[in-house]
Amino acid sequence: MDVYEKLKILADAAKYDASCSSSGVDRSENDGVGIGTACAAGICHSFSADGRCISLLKVLQSNACCYDCTYCTNRRSNDRPRATFTPRELADLTIQFYRRNYIEGLFLSSAVWRSPDDTCLQMLETLRILRKEYYFRGYIHVKAIPGADARLTHQLGLFADRMSVNIELPSEQSLLRLAPDKNKQAILRPMGQIHEEIHQSKHGLVRYRHAERFAPAGQSTQMIIGATNDSDYQIMKLSEGLYQKYQLKRVYFSAYIPVMSHPNLPAREGFRPPLLREHRLYQADWLLRFYGFQADELLDAEHPNFHPLIDPKANWALNRPALFPV
Numbered sequence: 001m002d003v004y005e006k007l008k009i010l011a012d013a014a015k016y017d018a019s020c021s022s023s024g025v026d027r028s029e030n031d032g033v034g035i036g037t038a039c040a041a042g043i044c045h046s047f048s049a050d051g052r053c054i055s056l057l058k059v060l061q062s063n064a065c066c067y068d069c070t071y072c073t074n075r076r077s078n079d080r081p082r083a084t085f086t087p088r089e090l091a092d093l094t095i096q097f098y099r100r101n102y103i104e105g106l107f108l109s110s111a112v113w114r115s116p117d118d119t120c121l122q123m124l125e126t127l128r129i130l131r132k133e134y135y136f137r138g139y140i141h142v143k144a145i146p147g148a149d150a151r152l153t154h155q156l157g158l159f160a161d162r163m164s165v166n167i168e169l170p171s172e173q174s175l176l177r178l179a180p181d182k183n184k185q186a187i188l189r190p191m192g193q194i195h196e197e198i199h200q201s202k203h204g205l206v207r208y209r210h211a212e213r214f215a216p217a218g219q220s221t222q223m224i225i226g227a228t229n230d231s232d233y234q235i236m237k238l239s240e241g242l243y244q245k246y247q248l249k250r251v252y253f254s255a256y257i258p259v260m261s262h263p264n265l266p267a268r269e270g271f272r273p274p275l276l277r278e279h280r281l282y283q284a285d286w287l288l289r290f291y292g293f294q295a296d297e298l299l300d301a302e303h304p305n306f307h308p309l310i311d312p313k314a315n316w317a318l319n320r321p322a323l324f325p326v
């Protein structure tokens with residue numbers, strides 16, 4: 001299989017990951033009329049630490065997963081084309097795209113290829129070639145792989161600008177039900193390590209100019225919305241806890257897109273990805289991050305979900321007429 005065939009498979013497999021703010025636009029060049037295309041394989045848009053919008057090559061190192069998460073197209077029991085980049089192939093491809101001005105950086109994730117450590121080693125070697133052989137200075141966002149050795153996660157953070165660990169589902173019960181190879185502790189461990197190392201790195205840089213830089217653009221996470229019965233209240237409480245404990249830059253919400261039928265998943269027939277719910281969660285997330293709201297002010301056990309027709313801020317106001325016109 002040549003490298004462009006691998007790219008097709010591995011860029012397509014990466015499209016479900018929302019944690020790099022993919023634009024989601026799919027617009028071709030319209031039969032030769034006009035210029036430009038918004039659906040070039042694997043190119044997405046993200047925001048760097050200083051707020052610039054940058055285009056990234058968004059791709060997996062491998063989609064040959066040894067885990068079997070029910071909701072995922074890459075799970076081991078799904079019959080689909082598999083591919084794995086060698087580190088050299090992926091580093092060369094990134095540099096070629098960069099030189100042609102297609103991209104300004106790389107968003108690198110991976111399925112669990114053989115084991116978390118093996119996967120991490122492959123990703124690490126890709127980043128090493130980019131940073132140490134090609135002296136690539138562009139933006140790199142890399143996924144940490146839960147279960148990998150902490151020393152490998154540390155090395156990834158020294159090459160990357162931003163890191164993320166996917167929390168995947170809003171509760172431990174949901175993980176047990178849909179992602180039996182994963183568990184909450186294994187996901188939170190690298191998140192805690194990354195938080196600690198970012199903190200130490202910032203502290204070190206204040207005192208020594210040549211201190212090591214560890215993921216200077218911070219860390220983020222994403223969770224899938226609508227594949228389980230978890231309420232908006234649970235999701236907001238979890239997000240609030242993650243912001244407070246790990247100082248995440250963002251929690252991304254990804255509306256569940258059905259890729260298969262399974263008794264543990266919502267029925268596919270007539271199912272539509274809960275995009276409005278995803279939108280309401282982002283609105284509420286904004287209230288948490290920038291307006292000092294707490295999850296308990298927006299929802300509670302008696303009203304565990306946002307109103308689909310009213311945005312969370314207006315809903316908050318309507319429930320507090322005594323404070324009008326604040």
Ligand code: SF4
Nearest residue numbers: 065067069072075111
């Ligand atoms: S670990 Fe689970 S979610 Fe990740 S690629 Fe493998 S099957 Fe998919």
